[in-house]
Amino acid sequence: GQSLEQPSEVTAVEGAIVQINCTYQTSGFYGLSWYQQHDGGAPTFLSYNALDGLEETGRFSSFLSRSDSYGYLLLQELQMKDSASYFCAVRNDYKLSFGAGTTVTVRA
């Protein structure tokens, strides 16, 4: 089976930087993904790391270390609209298994 651990909640002010860590245990690992979900909305794809290293997409970056079974999502220059749940997910054969999610609250 798979297990993923990520913090349940993070609060930060506008303009700050937040890092959400994710550790995982799985077999048949293909890569680590991150998804954002606003209340009442659908999960939306943010990033996917198949190889070790940092991937940057605008204000969001994602990192993977396969040897440590660890990754993180970095949210920079936080904006109010970034208040949402963020899920890490491991990709195996024909499925994505999700962590329990991290609720990020951005304060003015």
Next chain:
Amino acid sequence: DTAVSQTPKYLVTQMGNDKSIKCEQNLGHDTMYWYKQDSKKFLKIMFSYNNKELIINETVPNRFSPKSPDKAHLNLHINSLELGDSAVYFCASSEGGGYTFGSGTRLTVV
């Protein structure tokens, strides 16, 4: 143009009823999924289909029966609905690492 569309958006029904949720994707992806999100926001895989063939059935009760008439459609039929089936059900499709989710169907069983 909506990439993954599912209907209905809301479904309120009584225990014991049978209901269906429809899903269509226009992305040309080969693989489609059903996920269930509970009240604690935990997203759990239910089924994976690749090119109309069932690949994964993640210990879902057999009251849930997916059907894929073609690779662009994956419907979910639920028999004898129970209170515990209340949740948000998401359809998704993928090609490679990124999944595209539909907007979800909020099912409430009363």
